[in-house]
Amino acid sequence: xxxxxxxxxxxxDEINLIDVMGAxxxxxxxxxxxxxxxxxxxxxxxxxxxxxxxxxSHHLRVLRDAGVTRTRQEGTRCFVELRRGDLDARFPGLLxxxxxxxxxxxxxxxxxxxxxxxxx
Amino acid sequence: xxxxxxxxxxxxDEINLIDVMGAxxxxxxxxxxxxxxxxxxxxxxxxxxxxxxxxxSHHLRVLRDAGVTRTRQEGTRCFVELRRGDLDARFPGLLxxxxxxxxxxxxxxxxxxxxxxxxx
DNA sequence: CTCAATGTTCGATGTTCGTGAAACATCGAA
DNA sequence: TTCGATGTTTCACGAACATCGAACATTGAG
Numbered sequence: 001x002x003x004x005x006x007x008x009x010x011x012x013d014e015i016n017l018i019d020v021m022g023a024x025x026x027x028x029x030x031x032x033x034x035x036x037x038x039x040x041x042x043x044x045x046x047x048x049x050x051x052x053x054x055x056x057s058h059h060l061r062v063l064r065d066a067g068v069t070r071t072r073q074e075g076t077r078c079f080v081e082l083r084r085g086d087l088d089a090r091f092p093g094l095l096x097x098x099x100x101x102x103x104x105x106x107x108x109x110x111x112x113x114x115x116x117x118x119x120x
Numbered sequence: 121x122x123x124x125x126x127x128x129x130x131x132x133d134e135i136n137l138i139d140v141m142g143a144x145x146x147x148x149x150x151x152x153x154x155x156x157x158x159x160x161x162x163x164x165x166x167x168x169x170x171x172x173x174x175x176x177s178h179h180l181r182v183l184r185d186a187g188v189t190r191t192r193q194e195g196t197r198c199f200v201e202l203r204r205g206d207l208d209a210r211f212p213g214l215l216x217x218x219x220x221x222x223x224x225x226x227x228x229x230x231x232x233x234x235x236x237x238x239x240x
Numbered sequence: 241c242t243c244a245a246t247g248t249t250c251g252a253t254g255t256t257c258g259t260g261a262a263a264c265a266t267c268g269a270a
Numbered sequence: 271t272t273c274g275a276t277g278t279t280t281c282a283c284g285a286a287c288a289t290c291g292a293a294c295a296t297t298g299a300g
Contacts, residue, residue, distance in 0.1 A: 016225060052261075
């Protein structure tokens, strides 16, 4: 389905540290965050990761539930984006620290976008 | 024992993000980090947490293995301190973000120091 | 040497997590 | 309505984790 039973997005002030740490405690999810770090919204189907789609769905849900990402549903497909504003407001510097470290360590490089991803 | 079989402290450049995120993905460990955030060295026995000592030992090991803390052994007792410098060097802003968020959310408040902790 | 103190390690137990296959639900098109 | 596309949920499983009590190892004191 594209409709989720309980696609809860925590309110900005409901985002808690432990959940975020838990969400980022996985190379694949850090990779997803890196991909989304361009600030743009990306189609679910554009995301490329070496796991089954059910697993990808699971990871995206963890990120969503933790308040790291926001998922919007449009018709039969979904678009994901990083909640950078909310995260920066609640944990100033955290996201930058994570992205910086991930970049320097080449963490989550196995996650990417489809070739036909909107580059513009 | 007070002597550990393999008390490995990762070198500054061996500290990796996932391990640190994993180490901080637990209220009790965040609490320990908060207590150690004063920059001073604290005696193992001064640490107060609502868990069995074997559990506390386990958590301190996770923090140590991740490179978050450093444990020094002196005679029959141990002293723990936060590796703030190494962490700040490797993940600028991360520790501050975590400490700030933990403080604002009252996270890890069930961890503390003994009453006779060296306040000076 | 013998003891007490101090942490660590070792099972054991129950929980959470990452994973994939398969079934399912929803939407848009034919 | 019937189909195909798109994600989600369920189920099952092994691995990792948090927790505790008990046994253990090391050190310093008597």
